[in-house]
Structure formats: C-alpha cells, structure tokens
Amino acid sequence: MQLRPYQEAAKEAIQAEWEKGNKKTLLVLPTGTGKTIVFSKVAEDCVRNGERVLILAHRGELLDQAADKLGQASGLVCATEKAEETSLGSWFRVVVGSVQTLMREKRLNQFPPDYFNSIIVDEAHHCISDSYQRVLNHFSSSKVLGVTATPDRGDMKNLGQYFESLAYEYTLPKAIKDGFLSPIKAQTIPLKLDLTGVGQQAGDFKMSDIGTVLDPYLHQIADEMQKYCMDRKTVIFLPLVKTSQKFRDILASKGFSAAEVNGNSHDRAEVLADFDAGKYNVLCNSMLLTEGWDCPSVDCVVVLRPTKIRSLYSQMVGRGTRLYPDKDHLLLLDFLWHTEKHELCHPAHLICENEEIAKKMTENIEESGCPVDIEEAELQATEDVVASREEALAKKLQEMKSRKRKLVDPLQFEMSIQSEDLSSYTPAFGWEMGPPSQKQIKTLEKMGIFPDEIESAGKAAMLLDRLDKRRWDGLTTPKQIRFLEGRGFKHVGTWQFESTKSLIDRIAANGWKIPRDINPAEYKGE
Incomplete structure (x- = not known):
C-alpha cells in the first residue's frame, strides 16, 4: 500500500523520535486521514527489525479494524489478546490486545515485562x-x-503527563486544503438550551442531566432539522439511549427515514449496513459511533451531546469528514447551549488553537445566520482578533515609551511578525512547562527579547528557534522592530533586514528624526 506524503513523513518522524531516545511519542492525525494505515506501517518496520509489537485498544471494533488494516497495509497477520483468545504460544510478531483483558493482573503477569519491544496505543487520549x-x-x-x-x-x-514528545501532527485545515478531507460548513441553530443546572462527571457534562435538559426541545430541534437536513445523510449524537430512541421516533413523524443504534442493539450491524446503503437517511446514537465506524457518505453531523472535551467533539464531527463522490462539504449543526461556568466545544474548536479566536469565530458564525465555511470563518476571526490586539498593543507601546528599555516585549515581537502559533502557544510536555533556563534567558536578551514575561521553557525554545530561522531568512531583528515600531511604523517584523538597516541609517543621518518624505503609518518595508 502506497503511503500519502504526510503518512510517509509521519512514519519517518516516529522512527526519528525513537532513535533520539524519546521512547514515548505521539502521532496526531485528524479522523479520516489514515492513522491506522500509518501505525500499521510502523508495526511492519518493527517486525522487520525482529521486534514484537502490541497494538492496544479499548473496543472490539477498533481491534478488528486494526487487524484488518494491518493485513491490507503490510500483509502481516496478528494474534489476538481478548477475552478467551490469547496470543501466548503464537508465532505471529504482532498482537492486537484489548486493554480490558490485558489490565487484569492474572492475564498481565503471564507476559514477561520485556515481551513487547513496541506498543502502539490507538485512540491515545x-x-x-x-x-x-x-x-x-x-x-x-x-x-x-x-x-x-x-x-x-x-x-x-x-x-x-505520559508522552515525552510529539513526533508528527497533521492538522484538519491542512488535510482539507490538501484535498484529503471534506470541507466543513457550520450552521448555528438559534435554539437556546440552558446547561447551567447540568452536573459534572469525569471532567465533562453528566449524560443523564443533559438528557433531562434536552428532552423538552426535541420537537423544536426536529423542526429545525427539516430546514437543513431532509436531503442529507445525517448522524446525530445524543446523551442517552432513551433520548436517542425518542428522537428517532420524532424524526420519523416529521418525514425522515430515521434509525437508532446503541450498545445493546442486536441488529446493530444490519442497521449500520442499511444506513450505509441508503435505506435510512438519519442515524441516531448515544455516543456509540464516536470511534471505529466509517461511513464516508455522511454529509451532516448534529451534536446534541454538548461536551468540553475536544477529542470527543473531534471524534463526533470526524464521522462526516471523509471524502465521497458528489459530496462537496460536511454540514455541521451547532446549537446555542447556554452555560455560565464551562467553555463548550463548538465548530471553531476543530481548527482554532487559540481560545480568543475560537470565541470570536463562534460569535461570527452565530451572527451570520447561514452555513459558513470554517476555514474562511477562522481567517475572519483571526483578522478581527489581530485588529483588537493591535489596538491593545498600541496602548501598551504608549505606556512603554516611559520605560526606556532596549529590549523588545515578546507580545510586540509576536504581533509584529504576525505569528499566531507563538501567540497561542500552550506547553504540553513536561520539559516545556518548566521555567526558562538561564541559558535561554541570556540568549533571548542577547538577541533583543525581554525575557521576564516568558513563563515556560517551551515558549522560550520556540522563540529562539524562530529568531534563528529569521536570521537565516534575512528578516528584521527584534531591536530593529522595537526602534521603528516605537516611531509608528507597522509590522516591521515582516520586512527584510538589509532594507530596514538602510532605513534606520537614513533616520540616524537625519539626526534621529523621520525624514519628511516618509509617513511611518503608510510606509511599506520590503
């Protein structure tokens, strides 16, 4: 099986991390971009090196899927460690194992601690x-x-807390842009559902409480769906089995061909096959189809199970992101859940790493009143937030004029070079979360950055990498940025070093005054 370019790059990055000594590493791929194919190829490489590999998952469907894809991608056959099935005594080098089975002490102790050379954890969240x-x-x-x-x-x-590094990440916007996933349009539905009384359980909303809140609105939601989903193939995620079954019946009364599946459905495989074949155009489920189920023809997803957990939200939406003939986009219906205390996942959270931009994007989609392409919405929200930040930065720079320091504030530098990844950076791994080292602080000061407001070693490392790359690319230095932006020039961080140096030399020759033929607010650097 021929790997796509990003899949090949991911495989090589994983091996590189292991070779560097980072034994616990992560691969982040959006749903629908072939993560099973990638780790099957990684497993194949391990077996070629004489290793034993364990592929670990928490559900039977995921184990079966891993075994099938492993066979397709590499020709390897694997043993199974699940319930009464055991891999002990098998000569196969790859084992797919159920975590519920292997976690049992008696079962686990049958294996020497060094039995597996490599372990692949599917759905690693x-x-x-x-x-x-x-x-x-x-x-x-x-x-x-x-x-x-x-x-x-x-x-x-x-x-x-567990993994030491991120080997490779392929983002949802990149996958859409590269043509490997379907574009997504989000539509806000103007129904206000109040979650303020809903309790918490395991870091998310309590399913039973959501069901109670949702129940009175089901008929109204079905009416709204008639406007947008009658001709679409739709998957709906609900909090409880009884709510899912009730909503199926309501949708059927409104003219939809609706079906329902849950963990106790004896005819689950038959219903899923019928939905795939087009017998039904709506499928209701209570969190059953979040992982391990593929139906590329799905072109509408309705999330009626509000969540704070982005991985869960991503899994739900991921049921509709695969490509399919004549499918030009996925429609994602978003509801106005009202909550005072907790931030909810919205379509914006599929592509926004920065909470400020996600909030603005959610507001913009709501105000539009029609389906909005999420990538276009993110660009607009980013522009809105940047404009707001620039206004705040102008005030800050005014305050800084009285502080005659020679170093550049990190925020000013990030805004000037228009670097959203620096502005929205959040440390993830252990080493990133610690304070900057003395060596990092001294190097930042030497390169012109004021280090006191940099809170983590990860942010310091990212800044230093960016500064190094800018030097090689011949772009402006922090000191040039501070000097010219302090005199009213805009986005000096995007200019070339040499032309900027010439401008500063000209100002110096003019007694450190801006020449009359130059208007800083309108001046465009090279």
Missing part, C-alpha cells in the same frame, strides 16, 4: 486512565507510540 497505565507500566521498557485525533495542544496537556 484514553491512555492516561488507570487501565491503560497498568498495562503500559508492566511493559515499561517498550517503545510507545500513541495515536490520536485530538485537535489541539490544550487537550494534549493531559497526554504530556
């Missing part, structure tokens, strides 16, 4: 749980690859 940790700690000498579709570094803070 689960791996912080006790059950996974019990298995991973038993095989403590193994190399570990975690694979997840988690869309942002905020969620990855938790994963950073």
Whole structure:
C-alpha cells in the first residue's frame, strides 16, 4: 500500500523520535486521514527489525479494524489478546490486545515485562486512565507510540503527563486544503438550551442531566432539522439511549427515514449496513459511533451531546469528514447551549488553537445566520482578533515609551511578525512547562527579547528557534522592530533586514528624526 506524503513523513518522524531516545511519542492525525494505515506501517518496520509489537485498544471494533488494516497495509497477520483468545504460544510478531483483558493482573503477569519491544496505543487520549497505565507500566521498557485525533495542544496537556514528545501532527485545515478531507460548513441553530443546572462527571457534562435538559426541545430541534437536513445523510449524537430512541421516533413523524443504534442493539450491524446503503437517511446514537465506524457518505453531523472535551467533539464531527463522490462539504449543526461556568466545544474548536479566536469565530458564525465555511470563518476571526490586539498593543507601546528599555516585549515581537502559533502557544510536555533556563534567558536578551514575561521553557525554545530561522531568512531583528515600531511604523517584523538597516541609517543621518518624505503609518518595508 502506497503511503500519502504526510503518512510517509509521519512514519519517518516516529522512527526519528525513537532513535533520539524519546521512547514515548505521539502521532496526531485528524479522523479520516489514515492513522491506522500509518501505525500499521510502523508495526511492519518493527517486525522487520525482529521486534514484537502490541497494538492496544479499548473496543472490539477498533481491534478488528486494526487487524484488518494491518493485513491490507503490510500483509502481516496478528494474534489476538481478548477475552478467551490469547496470543501466548503464537508465532505471529504482532498482537492486537484489548486493554480490558490485558489490565487484569492474572492475564498481565503471564507476559514477561520485556515481551513487547513496541506498543502502539490507538485512540491515545484514553491512555492516561488507570487501565491503560497498568498495562503500559508492566511493559515499561517498550517503545510507545500513541495515536490520536485530538485537535489541539490544550487537550494534549493531559497526554504530556505520559508522552515525552510529539513526533508528527497533521492538522484538519491542512488535510482539507490538501484535498484529503471534506470541507466543513457550520450552521448555528438559534435554539437556546440552558446547561447551567447540568452536573459534572469525569471532567465533562453528566449524560443523564443533559438528557433531562434536552428532552423538552426535541420537537423544536426536529423542526429545525427539516430546514437543513431532509436531503442529507445525517448522524446525530445524543446523551442517552432513551433520548436517542425518542428522537428517532420524532424524526420519523416529521418525514425522515430515521434509525437508532446503541450498545445493546442486536441488529446493530444490519442497521449500520442499511444506513450505509441508503435505506435510512438519519442515524441516531448515544455516543456509540464516536470511534471505529466509517461511513464516508455522511454529509451532516448534529451534536446534541454538548461536551468540553475536544477529542470527543473531534471524534463526533470526524464521522462526516471523509471524502465521497458528489459530496462537496460536511454540514455541521451547532446549537446555542447556554452555560455560565464551562467553555463548550463548538465548530471553531476543530481548527482554532487559540481560545480568543475560537470565541470570536463562534460569535461570527452565530451572527451570520447561514452555513459558513470554517476555514474562511477562522481567517475572519483571526483578522478581527489581530485588529483588537493591535489596538491593545498600541496602548501598551504608549505606556512603554516611559520605560526606556532596549529590549523588545515578546507580545510586540509576536504581533509584529504576525505569528499566531507563538501567540497561542500552550506547553504540553513536561520539559516545556518548566521555567526558562538561564541559558535561554541570556540568549533571548542577547538577541533583543525581554525575557521576564516568558513563563515556560517551551515558549522560550520556540522563540529562539524562530529568531534563528529569521536570521537565516534575512528578516528584521527584534531591536530593529522595537526602534521603528516605537516611531509608528507597522509590522516591521515582516520586512527584510538589509532594507530596514538602510532605513534606520537614513533616520540616524537625519539626526534621529523621520525624514519628511516618509509617513511611518503608510510606509511599506520590503
């Protein structure tokens, strides 16, 4: 099987991390971009080197999917460690294992701690749980690859407690731009559902409470869906089985061909096959289809299970992002959940790493009143936020004029070079979260950055990398930025070093006054 360019790059990056000594590394790929194919190829390489590999997952469907894809991608056959099935005594070098089975002490102790050379954790956002940790700690000498579709570094803070590095990340916008996933349009539905009384459980909203809140609105939601989804193939995520079944019946009364599946459905495989074949155009489920189920023809997703967990939200939306003939976009319906205390996931959180931009993007989509392409919406929200930040920065620079320091404030530098990744940076891994080292502080000062407001070693490292790259690219230095922007010039960070130096030399020759033929507010550097 021929890998796509990003899949090949991901495989090479994983091997590079292991070779560098980072034994626990992460791969982040959006749902639908072939993460199973990538880790199958990684497993193939490991077997070629004489290693034993364990592929660990928490559901039977994921184990079956991994085994199938492994066979397709590499021709390898694997043994299974699940319930009464055991891999012990098998000569196959790859084992797919159920975490629920392997976590049991009696089962785990049948394996020597060095039995597996490499472990691949599918849906790695689960791996912080006790059950996974019990298995991973038993095989403590193994190399570990975690694979997840988690869309942002905020969620990855938790994963950073265990993993040492991020080997490779392929983002949802990049996958859409490269033509490997469907574009997404978000539509805000003007129904206000109040979540203020909903309790918390395991870091998210309590399912039973959401069901109670949602129940009175189901008929209204179905009416809204008639406006947007009658001719679409739609998957709906609901909090409870009884709510899912009730909503199926309401939709059927409104003219939809609706079906429902849950963990106890005896005819689940048949219903899913019928939905795939077009017998039904709406499928209701209570969180059953978040992982391991593919139906590329789905072109509408309705999330009626509000969540604060981005990985979960991403999994739900990911059921509709795959490409399919004549499918030009995925429609994502977003509801006006009202909550005073907790930030909810919205379509913006699929692509925004910065919470400020995500909030503005959500507001803009709501105000538009029609389906909006999420990439276009993010660009607009970014422009809005940058304009707001520039206004705040202008005030800050005015205040700084009285502080005659020679170094550049990090915020000014980030805004000047128009670097959103620096502005929205959040440390994820252990080493990133510590304070900057003395060496980092001295180097930043030497290069012209005021280091006191840089809180983490990860941010300091990112700044230093950017400064180094800018020097090689012949772009302006922090000191040039501070000097000219302090005199009213705009976005000096995007200019070339040499032309900027010539401008400063000209100002110096003019007694450090701006020449009359130059208007700083309108001046465009090279």
